[in-house]
Amino acid sequence: MRCVIARYPFDLTKGGVLDSMKGITPEPVTGESVTIGRRRYPVKQVGEVVTRQDRRDFSGGEVTRAMTRLGFTCHAAPGAEPAPGPAATPVETASALLGGAALDPAFDTALNPALNPPQDA
Numbered sequence: 001m002r003c004v005i006a007r008y009p010f011d012l013t014k015g016g017v018l019d020s021m022k023g024i025t026p027e028p029v030t031g032e033s034v035t036i037g038r039r040r041y042p043v044k045q046v047g048e049v050v051t052r053q054d055r056r057d058f059s060g061g062e063v064t065r066a067m068t069r070l071g072f073t074c075h076a077a078p079g080a081e082p083a084p085g086p087a088a089t090p091v092e093t094a095s096a097l098l099g100g101a102a103l104d105p106a107f108d109t110a111l112n113p114a115l116n117p118p119q120d121a
Helices: 014-021 042-050 060-070 092-097
Strands: 002-005 008-011 033-036 038-041 073-075
Touching: 002 060, 008 014, 008 042, 014 042, 014 060, 033 042, 033 060, 042 060, 060 073, 060 092
Parallel strands: none
Antiparallel strands: 002 008, 033 038, 033 073
C-alpha cells in the first residue's frame, strides 16, 4: 500500500511491517500506540523503524493512519479521555442534590431587573 509519511511516499505491506518490527523491543507507551504481533509499540517508534526517518520528521497521526489502513490495531494515548463539561456552580450542585431543576437566569430576580421592580423608600 502506498502512503505518504513526512512528505515522502512509501510502499508498505503488512508483512513488511511485521518483518521490520521483528526483534525490536517496544519502548514504554506514553502516547498513541499500535499492536504489531503480540506487542504494543509507540507509533513514533514504528514510524522510525519502518521509514528509517527521524521521529521528529513525522507525526504520530501519519503513522497511525498508515498502520490502520494496513489492518493493525491502533490505540489512543493512555488516559486520553474527553474533557469534562463545564463545572456546575455550587448553587446548581445543591439544587440538583435537593431534586430541584437547574436555575434559569431569565427567572432569577436577582439577575433580571425586570422581575425585581425598584422599591419606593
